[in-house]
Amino acid sequence: MSGRTTVLKPPEGAMAPVRHPDAPAPGELLGAHYDQCFGCGEQSGGLRLRVRAGEGVGLTAEFTVDAAHQGAPGLAHGGVLTAALDETLGSLNWLQRVIAVTGRLETDFVRPVPVGTVLHLEARVTAVHGRKIYCAATGRIGGPEGPVAVRAEALFIEVRVDHFIKNGRSEEINAALADPDQVKVARAFEVNP
Ligand SMILES: CCCCCCCCCCCC(=O)SCCNC(=O)CCNC(=O)[C@H](O)C(C)(C)COP(=O)(O)OP(=O)(O)OC[C@H]1O[C@@H](n2cnc3c(N)ncnc32)[C@H](O)[C@@H]1OP(=O)(O)O
Numbered sequence: 485m486s487g488r489t490t491v492l493k494p495p496e497g498a499m500a501p502v503r504h505p506d507a508p509a510p511g512e513l514l515g516a517h518y519d520q521c522f523g524c525g526e527q528s529g530g531l532r533l534r535v536r537a538g539e540g541v542g543l544t545a546e547f548t549v550d551a552a553h554q555g556a557p558g559l560a561h562g563g564v565l566t567a568a569l570d571e572t573l574g575s576l577n578w579l580q581r582v583i584a585v586t587g588r589l590e591t592d593f594v595r596p597v598p599v600g601t602v603l604h605l606e607a608r609v610t611a612v613h614g615r616k617i618y619c620a621a622t623g624r625i626g627g628p629e630g631p632v633a634v635r636a637e638a639l640f641i642e643v644r645v646d647h648f649i650k651n652g653r654s655e656e657i658n659a660a661l662a663d664p665d666q667v668k669v670a671r672a673f674e675v676n677p
Pocket residue numbers: 491514515516517523570571573574575576577578584585586587588614615616639641643671674
């Protein structure tokens with residue numbers, strides 16, 4: 485008995501995920517999808533996650549835990565670790581060229597993660613059913629083959645770009661849309677360029 489909710493189990497009829505033909509090559513850095521993103525942007529206190537495309541609909545990422553990420557003294561905050569998992573899982577959508585947001589995310593905290601640690605993340609989409617994208621991630625410490633410190637399963641829901649335009653604050657939406665770099669505009673909203 486895993487204790488996980490059944491909504492994270494792909495239903496009968498779910499399909500294998502499909503990597504978009506223009507997805508970045510395995511090993512390629514994805515870069516920040518939006519420079520103000522807490523997960524992959526450059527602002528202080530953010531996670532500054534570095535994400536690389538993997539094989540299939542999978543990827544790897546690195547997150548270096550610094551002093552701004554503490555919960556208990558010298559240890560990473562659990563919510564911050566969950567944010568790193570969420571960002572890593574969210575990046576999978578760029579490999580499929582779909583726009584999707586996290587509907588549900590369940591995290592297991594297996595080992596404490598000290599400040600100064602590099603968390604080696606690996607994520608993949610496991611199945612797709614209509615608008616629902618099922619995915620899973622692990623975070624290891626001590627190296628990419630080290631022990632698992634955190635793991636997550638999640639359900640992302642595909643949305644249209646209006647989701648952001650309707651719900652986001654207009655200052656940021658308008659600034660992002662005004663960027664002359666159309667690929668950056670596309671990635672900020674995870675739209676197929
Ligand atoms: C480097 C580049 C990449 C870029 C990388 C980008 C990284 C971004 C950061 C990581 C991602 C985020 O954090 S995104 C931000 C956090 N998430 C959010 O803000 C989402 C807030 N929630 C919502 O807006 C909404 O609840 C939605 C869009 C998720 C769902 O609303 P909806 O569109 O009306 O859809 P709805 O009919 O309710 O649901 C559709 C189907 O999904 C199921 N469903 C919906 N929500 C849930 C749920 N929580 N748990 C279980 N199941 C759910 C429903 O049962 C239904 O199943 P069935 O009846 O069809 O079977």
